[in-house]
Amino acid sequence: MARGTPSLEDRPTSKKVGALRALLPFVLPYRGQVLIALLALALTSAISLVLPLAVRRVVDNFDDGAGLLNEYFGAALAIVALLAVGTAARYFFVTRLGERVVADIRKAVFARVVTLSPAFFERVMTGEILSRITTDTTLIQSVIGSSLSIALRNMLILAGGLAMLALTSVKLMALVLLIVPSILVPIIVLGRRLRRLSRANQDRIAASSGAASETLLAAQTVQAYTHEARSIEQFDAATEQSFDVALTRIKTRALMTAIVIFLIFAGVIGVLWMGARDVRTGAMTAGQLVQFVIYAILVATSSGALSEIWGELQRAAGATERLGELLAAEDNLTDPANPVLLPRPVQGRIVLEGVSFHYPTRPDTSALEGISLTIHPGETVALVGPSGAGKTTVIQLVQRFWDPATGRVTLDGIDLRDMRRDDFRQAMALVPQDPVIFAASAADNIRLGRPDATDADVQAAARAAHADAFIQALPMGYATPLGERGVMLSGGQRQRIAIARAILRDAPVLLLDEATSALDAESEALVQAAVAQLSEDRTTIVIAHRLATVKKADRIVVLEHGRIVAEGTHDALVAEGGLYARLARMQFTDNALPLVDEDAEPPSGLAAN
Structure with a gap:
């Protein structure tokens, strides 16, 4: 409040x-x-x-x-x-x-x-x-x-x-x-x-x-x-x-x-x-x-x-x-009286300048402390770190679900607080860790990404997310109601519906909050290919759960206790040692396996936020 x-x-x-x-x-x-x-x-x-x-x-x-x-x-x-x-x-x-x-x-x-x-x-x-x-x-x-x-x-x-x-x-x-x-x-x-x-x-x-x-x-x-x-x-x-x-x-x-x-x-x-x-x-x-x-x-x-x-x-x-x-009820987030319109086409340059943040229910604990981060247009940046490091908080601040206590978050050089939320959020697509599925049809759930999309557009997005096969197998296909909170689907299927939703939105900024955490190995490989294609020419922030995702990112940012402790490419961070190398090593059943071997089997997952 x-x-x-x-x-x-x-x-x-x-x-x-x-x-x-x-x-x-x-x-x-x-x-x-x-x-x-x-x-x-x-x-x-x-x-x-x-x-x-x-x-x-x-x-x-x-x-x-x-x-x-x-x-x-x-x-x-x-x-x-x-x-x-x-x-x-x-x-x-x-x-x-x-x-x-x-x-x-x-x-x-x-x-x-x-x-x-x-x-x-x-x-x-x-x-x-x-x-x-x-x-x-x-x-x-x-x-x-x-x-x-x-x-x-x-x-x-x-x-x-x-x-x-x-x-x-x-x-x-x-x-x-x-x-x-x-x-x-x-x-x-x-x-x-x-x-x-x-x-x-x-x-x-x-x-x-x-x-x-x-x-x-x-x-x-x-x-x-x-x-x-x-x-x-x-x-x-x-x-x-x-x-x-x-x-x-x-x-x-x-x-x-x-x-x-x-x-x-x-x-x-x-x-x-x-x-x-x-x-x-x-x-x-x-x-x-x-x-x-x-x-x-x-x-x-x-x-x-x-x-x-x-x-x-x-x-x-x-x-x-x-x-x-x-x-x-007064909202602690308000749109300005005279908002600045986000210029189109959106470039997707995201900057966090000296950002600190505390959740209202935990005022004595810093979720982020003095974060400064620049994400360039079209760049894929992976956020890794132990649980509670502040990874999801970064994504929430980028969507302006919260305002930082100090510092500012900008999109294409404009402070988010100077724009209408519904304006700049149209330029973003989100795939959350726990995707929300409504008690509507499969088509309507995907169409949440773009309400005016045609049935052909919806099916194309589902195919790109490798969701078409299991949707077609439902009793009524795309018209099948998925039940409250998607009770008819498995965790992996719910995530592929969410990914299809993001693909359909076709936004210049893509936010992936451990989007493949509930997928089996086969589905993960298929969805990773879809995500890689989706990320092309888009600014993408990935909360990394799988090492395969981390290794493909242009840059990896390591967070610990709400601070940036390291950033760089996968190979550079492994060579550097420290927190990232330790987290990466934990994903291998045999610690002697080479961490930078591109032919190595993708490990089971990094610690999640």
């Missing part, structure tokens, strides 16, 4: 319903629908307030003749029909608005999160983000598509009902007003506790989702180490914690509902008792008492509904704020 930006784990706990104002930017584009829904809502509320007047007319004029009575009942039926139409219109437009707004929020959150730099994902679990996009948006949909309109309707009925109560009987209305404060007190006091519990409950759900996502994505590893029982136990514990918090919230809300309902109806009974006495003394008519009773019931039910909805609004407010945190 950017400096000064709280992570999702550190977010504050006090939440207010006013946080729902953050939804306004998503609602305003549909102001027409909102207006129609509000008109329908006002109409239904007004009709609900008119019905008691009709009932009073019927009761007080019951003996005035059948004709007048029929007119009253006919008018009541028309009012009910209008109420039905208005309610249906309100439901349609409000529910449609809720679904539309939530869809827009989900798209906005995903669009924001997917562009954030790796620093963000070092602090926030992917499962938690998915929980925000699903669970929290569902709460918001419920509020916009139902609760909010119901709350507004009940507020109108409450206000109108109180006014009509006053018009019916000021004396009884005064008694009702004495009841209101006793109802508001538990709503306010217990409502605050509900806010805290609702937020804690949603945080527990997010933590549970994060744990489940992490375990399921590594299901084979979990099963291989017979860790299923422990994983189930951990997920059960997280789920039970969520349930315990939810149960406390439910008990609190049930207590609040019981108190509020009792106070409301106890007050109504008391008011009715006083009204019945007034009817007996002739201070009011039976129709007025019936009218007052109906208005009192409307006011009571509206108050009870508002107490219920208040809890929903509080939960939605917490959800809105958490989604707002994702939307407002």
Whole structure:
């Protein structure tokens, strides 16, 4: 996360319903629908307030003749029909608005999160983000598509009902007003506790989702180490914690509902008792008492509904704020306001000038320290060294997934920080050590390198990467879905898909992060030939795992503890001795084998980063 930006784990706990104002930017584009829904809502509320007047007319004029009575009942039926139409219109437009707004929020959150730099994902679990996009948006949909309109309707009925109560009987209305404060007190006091519990409950759900996502994505590893029982136990514990918090919230809300309902109806009974006495003394008519009773019931039910909805609004407010945190998450990497465009054609000259870097989660450990390196256009440079030497970090800095703490990284003489990331990254192709395969077809996975590529282009790239044969053998050939994370493929096949993707991209800068580490000897020989052809006339940075790759590089840079300790050709470095010669010698089963013999069998691999 950017400096000064709280992570999702550190977010504050006090939440207010006013946080729902953050939804306004998503609602305003549909102001027409909102207006129609509000008109329908006002109409239904007004009709609900008119019905008691009709009932009073019927009761007080019951003996005035059948004709007048029929007119009253006919008018009541028309009012009910209008109420039905208005309610249906309100439901349609409000529910449609809720679904539309939530869809827009989900798209906005995903669009924001997917562009954030790796620093963000070092602090926030992917499962938690998915929980925000699903669970929290569902709460918001419920509020916009139902609760909010119901709350507004009940507020109108409450206000109108109180006014009509006053018009019916000021004396009884005064008694009702004495009841209101006793109802508001538990709503306010217990409502605050509900806010805290609702937020804690949603945080527990997010933590549970994060744990489940992490375990399921590594299901084979979990099963291989017979860790299923422990994983189930951990997920059960997280789920039970969520349930315990939810149960406390439910008990609190049930207590609040019981108190509020009792106070409301106890007050109504008391008011009715006083009204019945007034009817007996002739201070009011039976129709007025019936009218007052109906208005009192409307006011009571509206108050009870508002107490219920208040809890929903509080939960939605917490959800809105958490989604707002994702939307407002500041990235420690930003594109300049006035970016410099990378000149085309791209030459591919990469320079690291005095670069030092620390990962945010390991501020006391230097990943790179004072690195200065120039890679010339068309040159193939191999990075070797023990694990943790900083090889992968160099590639990540070249792609600007991180910014150096000191120094700068340039492409064709332009600081990466002066360009848009999507501009200069188009000039790069990456084959990572652990290639990502999506749950799409083989063709679509390769087409990630160039989305507008034709089927012929895709197949040509696959042939160049020696992936065509095994793809053709799949049940549906290039149209075969490869499963989540490429579960249908072997490690070597996944890497050849990634290499085909890079070949299709046809970028002037090629980044190979141990691209052949999972290949067998035969596949490696084939892919090495493809990589050698692909590297021609391109600036290539290779994190070396196989000695065959190292020996073919124009220059080898040896890294140790984040520093460059040697560089040169294979033969020169072997002759020089030191770290590189020691690493190279370790790849031979017989240390007496000549290290510079070009006819020697390629060894099994260098230490990887």
